[in-house]
Amino acid sequence: MEISRSEFIKLGILTAAGISGLPGMNLRAQGSSGPQKTVIVLGGGISGLYAAYLLGKTGIKVKLIEATDRLGGRIRTVADSSGNFLDLGAEWIQAEHRTAKSLVRELGLKTTDFEVQSDLFFGSYQKAGTWEISSKSQEILNKLVQMNSKINSVQQQELDRISFYNFSIYQGMTPDDLAILNFKYSLYYGDSLRSLSAQKVLSDLINFPKYNTRIEGGMEALAKALVFSLENTETIFADPVVSVFQGEGKVSVTTGSGKKIEGSACISTIPANQLTSIQWDPELDKEKKLSALRIRYSRIYKTFLMLREAPWTRENFSAYSDSAAGFLYDAGTKSNSEDKVLGMISTGDRYDVMATSTDALKVEYIRLALERLSQKKDLQVLRIQSSESSHSKYVPSGIATFPPGSYGSIISLLKPMDRIFFAGEHTAELNGTVEGALASAIRAVNQV
Numbered sequence: 001m002e003i004s005r006s007e008f009i010k011l012g013i014l015t016a017a018g019i020s021g022l023p024g025m026n027l028r029a030q031g032s033s034g035p036q037k038t039v040i041v042l043g044g045g046i047s048g049l050y051a052a053y054l055l056g057k058t059g060i061k062v063k064l065i066e067a068t069d070r071l072g073g074r075i076r077t078v079a080d081s082s083g084n085f086l087d088l089g090a091e092w093i094q095a096e097h098r099t100a101k102s103l104v105r106e107l108g109l110k111t112t113d114f115e116v117q118s119d120l121f122f123g124s125y126q127k128a129g130t131w132e133i134s135s136k137s138q139e140i141l142n143k144l145v146q147m148n149s150k151i152n153s154v155q156q157q158e159l160d161r162i163s164f165y166n167f168s169i170y171q172g173m174t175p176d177d178l179a180i181l182n183f184k185y186s187l188y189y190g191d192s193l194r195s196l197s198a199q200k201v202l203s204d205l206i207n208f209p210k211y212n213t214r215i216e217g218g219m220e221a222l223a224k225a226l227v228f229s230l231e232n233t234e235t236i237f238a239d240p241v242v243s244v245f246q247g248e249g250k251v252s253v254t255t256g257s258g259k260k261i262e263g264s265a266c267i268s269t270i271p272a273n274q275l276t277s278i279q280w281d282p283e284l285d286k287e288k289k290l291s292a293l294r295i296r297y298s299r300i301y302k303t304f305l306m307l308r309e310a311p312w313t314r315e316n317f318s319a320y321s322d323s324a325a326g327f328l329y330d331a332g333t334k335s336n337s338e339d340k341v342l343g344m345i346s347t348g349d350r351y352d353v354m355a356t357s358t359d360a361l362k363v364e365y366i367r368l369a370l371e372r373l374s375q376k377k378d379l380q381v382l383r384i385q386s387s388e389s390s391h392s393k394y395v396p397s398g399i400a401t402f403p404p405g406s407y408g409s410i411i412s413l414l415k416p417m418d419r420i421f422f423a424g425e426h427t428a429e430l431n432g433t434v435e436g437a438l439a440s441a442i443r444a445v446n447q448v
């Protein structure tokens with residue numbers, strides 16, 4: 001049965017059964033009688049999918065190998081029966097994310113922008129717009145960001161040895177102001193500012209994502225639209241890469257089931273924490289290996305409550321709280337939906353609290369947080385949907401973060417090894433974002 005693009009984006013699933021029969025899958029290279037170049041792409045997250053899409057369009061044959069039984073990686077959207085889309089992974093892009101925005105346009109997807117203004121409960125309840133860090137701390141922070149952009153690489157390396165938290169306190173910022181910054185930034189990093197390199201955070205702050213655009217149909221609509229548009233691509237599912245050999249002008253990849261796939265080049269989008277469990281021949285160079293081991297994957301846990309009534313008292317509600325529930329927000333994506341959707345994001349150590357709690361306990365944590373945030377606490381919960389706590393070891397539950405001592409890791413991780421090129425969010429300047437994952441795919445494809 002033929003399925004149209006819009007039907008696929010709406011209904012299709014990103015598994016082997018879901019994508020079989022799509023126009024571009026399992027095709028032999030078109031438009032040329034000569035032997036075609038084959039490029040092997042490792043990992044079927046958004047970075048691997050975009051790399052396959054770009055390569056396939058130029059007539060190159062692509063073999064895409066994915067460890068799990070679905071494509072999309074850290075992008076996963078669940079359609080709720082109310083017509084709302086729940087993003088269990090990436091949810092927002094920023095208006096200034098140029099690569100993502102232009103791809104969304106190219107693929108004919110629609111977006112909705114919204115304003116983010118959050119309340120805060122930190123000791124006491126503070127309404128959106130009434131809280132910020134002190135002007136003295138803001139001034140210090142601005143100076144540090146400027147200073148970091150001007151110092152040379154030796155000085156940057158020294159700064160990288162210190163945590164952002166300790167350095168900021170040393171520079172005169174107050175613990176309370178840092179706690180407020182931590183609410184904001186740990187939502188993005190999935191980790192505390194205490195554990196991140198001062199140099200990395202200060203470079204990120206120059207262009208910090210604000211996350212104010214959603215794709216209609218959820219972020220998975222982007223992955224699905226890419227899958228639907230793939231050309232010349234053969235996908236191997238549920239079969240992790242276990243070894244990668246290169247020699248005599250070719251790359252040979254072996255999977256867990258014993259399949260051997262050969263190509264003239266390879267793009268690896270495999271997250272850094274999995275790189276060292278693959279056998280590479282020749283071996284990964286020392287710097288790359290050390291960088292992969294230095295990276296810390298953060299933890300981001302999401303829960304959505306479908307409610308009979310909205311508990312919030314204002315439009316576009318969102319709030320940071322110092323409770324286990326972390327960040328709460330109006331996560332509804334359907335404007336006239338009868339059911340309301342409350343989203344919760346818990347990061348860092350709070351991930352464990354939520355991931356090990358029963359649904360009833362999660363609701364209780366959320367109820368307590370709402371009470372502190374002066375919102376209605378009586379919740380009539382219709383359904384609940386959470387991140388899978390039994391996440392596959394292949395798909396990180398957060399993003400690549402850089403602790404003190406990580407200087408130069410991104411540069412080492414993206415450095416090609418002869419015919420093997422590296423991509424994925426952990427190799428991107430805007431790491432930890434869909435934008436970064438897409439931009440890294442463009443870079444790797446241009447190198448092939």
Ligand SMILES: Cc1cc2nc3c(=O)[nH]c(=O)nc-3n(C[C@H](O)[C@H](O)[C@H](O)COP(=O)(O)OP(=O)(O)OC[C@H]3O[C@@H](n4cnc5c(N)ncnc54)[C@H](O)[C@@H]3O)c2cc1C
Pocket residue numbers: 042043044045046047048065066067068071072073074075088089090091092093211239240241242269270271274278300301302394395396397398399423424425426431432433434435437
């Ligand atoms: C909960 C959460 C919320 C987020 N929110 C946002 C957001 O709002 N906005 C935003 O821009 N970004 C967000 N991010 C970050 C964003 O999701 C990632 O930056 C992006 O999706 C990473 O894409 P990737 O292709 O680099 O990696 P992945 O999506 O991790 O893809 C890598 C793929 O490689 C596969 N793989 C691993 N090992 C092997 C192996 N041995 N063999 C074969 N395949 C293998 C994995 O199964 C996976 O499919 C969020 C991330 C999380 C976890």
